[in-house]
Amino acid sequence: MSAYDRATTKLAARTEYEALRTRRPELFVNPPGAAFEILLDRADQQRASDEMSRVAVAAGLPESTGDIGVVYRDAYFSLVRDAVRFANGRLGTYIRIVPASASGGAAVLPLLADGRVVLLHHFRHADRDWHWEFPRGFGDPGEDGPGTAARELQEELGVHVVDFTYLGAVSPDTGLRVGVDHLYLARIGTTQLTERPAQGARAEGIDAYLAVPQAEFRAMVADRRISDAYTLSAYALAMAQGLLEAAKG
Template structure:
């Protein structure tokens, strides 16, 4: 029992240590604005209280207690999952989980636009949804990349088109952060006949060239549901690009 307790304490300490590193690296992700409905608690007593309450509940359900740990609970080459201890509006304490990009930079989504006004959509299999989706190229930033560099790289990887510059259309906000939406003006002759190896590995197996009317029909028919693609279309229409 003592060894199990020490193991739990060590695990929690490691996760909170990484959590504190993130707080120092990205303080904007841990702010508590006035009248915030979920106040992030960073004092050790509150964090331990929330973790203990979660552990007791999970233990009663026959689930691993570590599922209730506070701090960084998962990290890979792309994302970090963390569980905050928070105080709700009614004064109660509890956990709140969120996922953030590993690289502290804005991701990018790119609307490829042809001279005739058509755009390029990729047929992309999304593992999380276990289904195929029509969408524009997008992805996380690599270390040291800014938004335009990320956009250019993703465009090259997913549809095989090199670009020397992109135009910022706007910014889309999601629960885990935000991404910049760009416009890339390309020529149909730049599109490779057989796609790229990177696209094949990433689960992209086709392209579709569509004009504004076709996009609207796809939206109304439920064929186009990707949030970043919908945001890019809205920005392009609002700015008079389409």
């Protein structure tokens, strides 16, 4: 990359950063006692960036590893690298993921009228593996939690539900990702569920549905056949709130 292109890239990252600060000022607050202070002064930012670039190059990494700002953005999230002052006074950078939707995504525990729980067999690109999990997805900008939940049920399970019970919020990864996603329980009729996923769901990596009695679902959790964090969180919240059957014996 030429010096001109490098400078242009750095400027674009910082310009996007300032735009994000304007749209989402709550993401740049330094509360009393914060262990990592976000540096907003340009001179401090530059010192932090220079230090991290020096460390990166010494470790065989690209100089751009120290760049400050929105270093990547798409329709779903931004990858943000902040300049920070650590608790020991050292300057450096800290990276975080900021979803495009400020309201967060949603996951839904589908509960059939006969008490069975519905799971999706979903291939996930990130770890290149199949998972049994509940419907879930990113929120669209301007969409609220119930709206996201309803859309994900329609897209992934092929059912239309407007009756949701709110279970609570979950922070998927407080060490990396900003914000929370919202968890719901949806009661659906047994006749609404199709035998096989529709073409749209299959295109998203869903190849099967599984409706299991709650005792079998608990066994799947206990046997570690379910590892999806959203599914386990929704299950824990629903159990704690008395919305699912208690284990017998």
